[in-house]
Amino acid sequence: MPKPRLIIDCDPGHDDAIALILAHRHAEVTGITTVSGNAPLDATTANALMVTALLGADTPVHRGAAKPLVGEPAHAAAVHGESGLGGVARIAHQRRAASDDAVGFLLDAADEALWVVAVGPLTNLALALERDPAWGRRLAGISIMGGSTDIGNVTRVAEFNIFADPEAAARVFDCGARLTMCGLNLTRQLRSDDALAERLRRTDSPLAQFAAQSFDDLHDRLEGLTGVREAALHDPCAVLAITHPELMETHPQAVSVELNGDFTRGMTVVDRRPRPPGGNAARPGADVPNVNVAHSIDAQAAMAVVAKALGVENDA
Numbered sequence: 001m002p003k004p005r006l007i008i009d010c011d012p013g014h015d016d017a018i019a020l021i022l023a024h025r026h027a028e029v030t031g032i033t034t035v036s037g038n039a040p041l042d043a044t045t046a047n048a049l050m051v052t053a054l055l056g057a058d059t060p061v062h063r064g065a066a067k068p069l070v071g072e073p074a075h076a077a078a079v080h081g082e083s084g085l086g087g088v089a090r091i092a093h094q095r096r097a098a099s100d101d102a103v104g105f106l107l108d109a110a111d112e113a114l115w116v117v118a119v120g121p122l123t124n125l126a127l128a129l130e131r132d133p134a135w136g137r138r139l140a141g142i143s144i145m146g147g148s149t150d151i152g153n154v155t156r157v158a159e160f161n162i163f164a165d166p167e168a169a170a171r172v173f174d175c176g177a178r179l180t181m182c183g184l185n186l187t188r189q190l191r192s193d194d195a196l197a198e199r200l201r202r203t204d205s206p207l208a209q210f211a212a213q214s215f216d217d218l219h220d221r222l223e224g225l226t227g228v229r230e231a232a233l234h235d236p237c238a239v240l241a242i243t244h245p246e247l248m249e250t251h252p253q254a255v256s257v258e259l260n261g262d263f264t265r266g267m268t269v270v271d272r273r274p275r276p277p278g279g280n281a282a283r284p285g286a287d288v289p290n291v292n293v294a295h296s297i298d299a300q301a302a303m304a305v306v307a308k309a310l311g312v313e314n315d316a
């Protein structure tokens with residue numbers, strides 16, 4: 001089975017970094033595009049470059065949007081620190097961004113065998129659609145870490161990647177591409193803990209040591225925020241949806257992004273009503289499913305894939 005070919009649009013971010021490593025193990029990563037999100041664009045781009053240096057991969061990194069379509073940038077320093085990778089040791093390297101034109105790279109790279117895995121705010125993808133409304137439909141599909149079928153993590157109902165640029169998210173969800181959504185309802189089923197960090201610490205490789213430090217840093221912050229030394233592996237789920245689809249259960253559902261609600265802006269409004277056997281035809285005017293929404297993951301098998309990709313042996 002040939003490896004899927006993909007571009008990752010990201011805002012590293014600890015979990016973005018793990019997703020980049022996982023993707024390089026199980027896919028042909030033709031490029032990385034960066035966006036402002038967990039941290040400002042300069043930081044997310046620097047972090048993406050550092051991960052490619054750690055991997056020894058010559059994957060081009062293209063800088064993208066420094067702010068959302070509307071309003072000012074939102075960041076997640078409480079979780080990811082000002083640097084986007086908290087206090088994780090920096091690795092010296094000579095990597096430089098390939099361009100400042102992530103959108104042009106996404107447009108030029110599009111073909112029917114290319115997936116885009118979007119694990120940050122969707123600004124770059126929306127700007128690509130602004131220049132070519134058919135862009136999404138020219139791809140194999142888009143796997144999104146974003147949204148939720150139930151609760152949010154920024155507000156009661158909004159998840160960070162969608163909340164950070166709701167107008168962009170609405171444009172992507174309405175673009176007609178083949179979409180998979182790995183929302184918080186799914187990603188919180190795949191959790192890292194100190195046992196994983198310890199197994200990585202005992203693994204003699206720079207990549208495993210980087211991952212161990214990343215989990216320690218993330219767990220320290222989350223312990224302060226939640227009282228629990230665990231982290232949902234949000235972004236790796238969007239990679240697994242493409243590289244290991246057999247580990248997930250998805251359902252086609254209608255999903256819209258709320259833009260105007262005083263309490264609900266940035267919410268992914270998922271139609272979870274049971275669909276009559278006859279499909280929508282039996283209920284005229286019903287919302288037509290536009291997204292494959294992920295609802296469950298085989299967390300044990302998925303964690304074994306992630307751990308092995310990070311260098312831990314005998315975990316598969």
Ligand code: RIB
Pocket residue numbers: 011013014015016037038076119120121145153159160161234235
């Ligand atoms: O809500 C989780 C998402 O926001 C993840 O992509 C994480 O990296 C942050 O960007």
Ligand code: CA
Pocket residue numbers: 010011012013015016037038119120235
């Ligand atoms: Ca992210």
